[in-house]
Amino acid sequence: MAGYIVEDTRKVTTHRLVEMKRNGKKIAMLTSYDYSMAQLVDAAGVDIILVGDSASNMMAGNVTTLPITIDQMIYHARSVVRGTQRALVVCDMPFGTYQVDPQDAARNAVRIMQETGCDALKLEGGIEILPAVKLILDAGIPVCGHLGLTPQSINKFGTYAVRAKDEQEAEKLRTDALALAEAGCFAIVLEKIPAALATEVTKSVNIPTISIGAGGGCDGQVLVVHDMLGMNKGFSPKFLRRYADLYSVITDAVGNYVADVKSGDFPNANEQY
Numbered sequence: 634m635a636g637y638i639v640e641d642t643r644k645v646t647t648h649r650l651v652e653m654k655r656n657g658k659k660i661a662m663l664t665s666y667d668y669s670m671a672q673l674v675d676a677a678g679v680d681i682i683l684v685g686d687s688a689s690n691m692m693a694g695n696v697t698t699l700p701i702t703i704d705q706m707i708y709h710a711r712s713v714v715r716g717t718q719r720a721l722v723v724c725d726m727p728f729g730t731y732q733v734d735p736q737d738a739a740r741n742a743v744r745i746m747q748e749t750g751c752d753a754l755k756l757e758g759g760i761e762i763l764p765a766v767k768l769i770l771d772a773g774i775p776v777c778g779h780l781g782l783t784p785q786s787i788n789k790f791g792t793y794a795v796r797a798k799d800e801q802e803a804e805k806l807r808t809d810a811l812a813l814a815e816a817g818c819f820a821i822v823l824e825k826i827p828a829a830l831a832t833e834v835t836k837s838v839n840i841p842t843i844s845i846g847a848g849g850g851c852d853g854q855v856l857v858v859h860d861m862l863g864m865n866k867g868f869s870p871k872f873l874r875r876y877a878d879l880y881s882v883i884t885d886a887v888g889n890y891v892a893d894v895k896s897g898d899f900p901n902a903n904e905q906y
């Protein structure tokens with residue numbers, strides 16, 4: 634079986650991720666929202682498991698990430714932590730829990746850390762959320778930034794198209810990245826921005842950048858696990874590489890089960906007491 638052999642089996646820490654950047658070692662990150670998937674993803678050697686607020690889409694069937702609540706994120710993150718041994722577990726702070734009031738943000742961050750046992754939090758945005766980021770860091774909680782396409786702001790953007798194509802937005806992104814790194818974030822996710830800009834930002838900061846649709850010049854890559862496993866047929870952006878066709882595997886298996894039950898073939902004499 635092809636795959637990746639994990640040489641360093643110690644629990645991944647934020648410090649080791651920064652070290653990986655320094656040593657030119659790429660970082661592999663995937664989402665998970667539940668215990669069973671986290672066990673598989675962790676066993677396969679992923680460095681960071683993101684309990685993304687994309688759980689809103691993938692688990693609950695919402696159109697956007699906005700409806701997911703802090704209680705729901707805590708439930709998902711706690712389940713992932715139980716299934717993870719090696720990877721660093723990062724939980725998204727959901728929409729509305731950090732944008733309004735920095736003090737509130739710090740209280741919500743502490744609650745997520747306490748109730749889930751996760752290792753770090755991710756927040757979307759730059760300068761505008763810096764006071765919240767700083768208070769959370771002051772509380773001793775590692776923070777991962779998220780710039781470029783930030784899905785919690787979809788109603789402001791109006792589209793999921795590539796961000797920072799014009800110079801004004803690109804310049805703001807450069808400034809935001811430097812501010813997050815200077816504040817003490819341990820990594821920054823760069824979503825759906827031009828590869829040249831992501832490469833430039835990666836060179837300008839001393840913390841890892843993790844790309845989703847931001848090209849190969851970043852220090853690592855992240856994908857939504859259901860997308861890379863081919864579980865949903867309807868989503869095929871340019872940046873997505875599918876490593877399996879689980880949609881067909883699962884529907885074939887379930888179809889065969891239904892047929893066997895209907896025909897009376899299952900269970901047979903050896904499958905009963």
Ligand code: KIV
Binds near residue numbers: 685
């Ligand atoms: O919620 C999520 O899955 C994310 C990734 C797309 C980076 O934030």
